[in-house]
Amino acid sequence: xxxxxxxxxxxTHVYPSSYISLLxxxxxxxxxLNPSEKGASPRLIILPSDDDPSLLxxxxxxxxxxxxxxxxxxxxxxxxxxxxxSVISLANPWLDFLPPTEGLKWAHMIxxxxxxxxxxxxxxxxxxxxxxxxxxxxxxxxEIDRLxxxxxxxxxxxxxxxxxxxxxxxxxxxxxxxxxxxxxxxFLHPHYGLPAPLYGPRASEYSHVLPLSLGFPMxxxxxxTRMWLxxxxxxxxxxxxxxxxxxxxxxxxxxxxxxxxxxxxxFPEHTDENGIKSRGPKRSLDQVLSNNxxxxxxxxxxxxxxxxxxxxxxxxxxxxxxxPFFPPLDEGAEKWxxxxxxxxxxxxxxxxxGSRAILGANAIELLGLEINPREGGG
Ligand code: URA
Ligand code: ZN
Numbered sequence: 001x002x003x004x005x006x007x008x009x010x011x012t013h014v015y016p017s018s019y020i021s022l023l024x025x026x027x028x029x030x031x032x033l034n035p036s037e038k039g040a041s042p043r044l045i046i047l048p049s050d051d052d053p054s055l056l057x058x059x060x061x062x063x064x065x066x067x068x069x070x071x072x073x074x075x076x077x078x079x080x081x082x083x084x085x086s087v088i089s090l091a092n093p094w095l096d097f098l099p100p101t102e103g104l105k106w107a108h109m110i111x112x113x114x115x116x117x118x119x120x121x122x123x124x125x126x127x128x129x130x131x132x133x134x135x136x137x138x139x140x141x142x143e144i145d146r147l148x149x150x151x152x153x154x155x156x157x158x159x160x161x162x163x164x165x166x167x168x169x170x171x172x173x174x175x176x177x178x179x180x181x182x183x184x185x186x187f188l189h190p191h192y193g194l195p196a197p198l199y200g201p202r203a204s205e206y207s208h209v210l211p212l213s214l215g216f217p218m219x220x221x222x223x224x225t226r227m228w229l230x231x232x233x234x235x236x237x238x239x240x241x242x243x244x245x246x247x248x249x250x251x252x253x254x255x256x257x258x259x260x261x262x263x264x265x266x267f268p269e270h271t272d273e274n275g276i277k278s279r280g281p282k283r284s285l286d287q288v289l290s291n292n293x294x295x296x297x298x299x300x301x302x303x304x305x306x307x308x309x310x311x312x313x314x315x316x317x318x319x320x321x322x323x324p325f326f327p328p329l330d331e332g333a334e335k336w337x338x339x340x341x342x343x344x345x346x347x348x349x350x351x352x353x354g355s356r357a358i359l360g361a362n363a364i365e366l367l368g369l370e371i372n373p374r375e376g377g378g
Contacts (some may be wrong), residue, residue: 006084006360006371010187011244011296011320013091015068016113022106030093032064033057041065046093049196049211052204062208067324071117075124077323081339084360085371088114089128089157091325092191096133096159103132104139111143111150118152123372128157128187137163137174144178154367155185155242160192160223167223168230180236185294185367189244190219217248224250224293225257233292234282241292242318246299250289251307258285294366296320297358300341305349305358318366319346319359 015023023032023044030046035058043061045051050061067073068091078086090110095103107130114127129147131140147153156179162169167188179186193215196203203210220243233239243250250257261267261280271277278284283291295308298320308317319342326338347355363369 004082005356006364007082007319008360008363008369008371009078009083009086009321009323010242010318010363010367011298012074012086012088012323013068013325014071014074014088014114014117015064015091016110016117017069018106018109018113019090020069030097033060044068046091047191047193047208047211049193049199049203049208054204065324067327071121071125074323075121077336078124080334081321081336081343083321085124085126085369087126087128087154087363087367087369088117089187089189090114090130092159092189094130094133094157094159094191096161096191098132098134100135103135104143107132107135107143108146111147111153115150115152123370126152126154126367126369128155128185129153131156131158131175133158133161133163137171140175141178144175144182144184147184148182153184154369155187155240157187157189160188160190160219166226168226168232170230172232173235176232176236176239180239183238183240185240185242187242187244188220188223190216190223190248192219194218217245219248220244221248221250221253224248228281228285228288229261231281233288237283237292239292240294242294242296244296244298246297246304246308246317247293247295247311251295251304251311254285254289254311261285290316294318294362297346298322298342300338300345302345302349305345309349309354309358314350314354314357315362315365317358318363319343 023030029048029051033043033045035043037058040058041063043057044064045061052060095106098106111129114129118125118127131143133140160167162172193211199210224243262278264279267279269277269279289312293312294316295312296318297305297308299305299308321339321342328336346358350358364371
């Protein structure tokens with residue numbers, strides 16, 4: 001019988017023990033809260049809205065169980081969902097909140113811990129490392145350079161705030177240059193959502209729904225658009241960016257973004273080598289989307305997968321789960337509905353070859369993964 005084609009999960013998080021100790025040592029967001037009720041799990045307070053004093057401690061944030069920290073639990077989850085290999089990344093909010101002098105030390109420790117976890121599970125685990133973004137650009141570049149010595153490191157995960165002024169900040173140039181040179185994939189992931197007033201005075205009644213379903217995707221859409229508008233991809237044409245949650249709303253809004261640019265008198269017109277006139281960045285939005293951008297398939301719908309494929313191409317869309325977030329609310333369930341929804345979205349949006357590509361082959365090729373053939377080499 002032919003072996004099953006590989007499934008690679010490129011969007012799957014962990015909080016390594018060093019990071020958990022950091023969260024435990026804190027009392028402001030992000031931190032771990034121990035509810036006073038006997039036997040209650042600690043609560044993970046990471047989103048600004050998680051720290052709502054109007055809620056009892058036992059209902060703030062979310063309960064943190066071993067799926068966030070224990071690699072054995074992730075490996076069991078992978079086997080339950082036929083996932084051949086995973087590229088694990090630290091979950092939000094990474095190291096954004098640290099004082100500048102602390103960043104490099106923690107990045108070093110966390111990236112080494114991820115590397116050691118991956119090396120204990122050869123052929124099954126790789127990592128996206130984390131950067132000390134609150135530190136000086138030279139510390140950040142030092143860590144990027146050091147990542148070359150970590151054999152399982154295939155890229156870095158980062159949020160949208162950059163050095164605190166967002167991803168269109170010219171002070172990021174030495175970092176983009178180092179990332180481009182190192183060929184590491186940049187996994188752009190949201191954390192901050194939209195300003196709280198947009199969620200309205202009844203936001204707490206809707207818990208995480210508005211920030212996660214709408215705040216997160218808009219945050220990444222705006223962050224990427226600012227990068228493009230400020231010419232990051234003109235200056236660093238080889239930079240490779242994987243955008244979480246199928247690019248937020250980029251596939252749907254790319255036409256509108258470009259149209260707004262082409263109707264903006266404030267941008268001078270320029271002419272390309274083929275004599276085509278346009279405004280805005282030298283490299284057009286479509287050029288950037290089809291050369292620099294990869295999108296994950298964590299979008300939970302056939303329409304979303306089709307839009308992602310239509311915008312960046314089938315070979316640039318990669319399966320992910322967002323584990324350990326979105327677990328089944330029914331604790332006994334072995335299969336996660338969030339994962340099955342994403343799997344079915346891919347297989348119903350694509351033919352067999354397209355599904356194979358998105359589910360695993362694209363990630364293997366892009367990240368140079370050498371998976372264990374017994375685990376599915378197809
Ligand atoms: N919630 C988070 O805070 N992070 C994720 O990656 C997904 C859900
Ligand atoms: Zn995620």
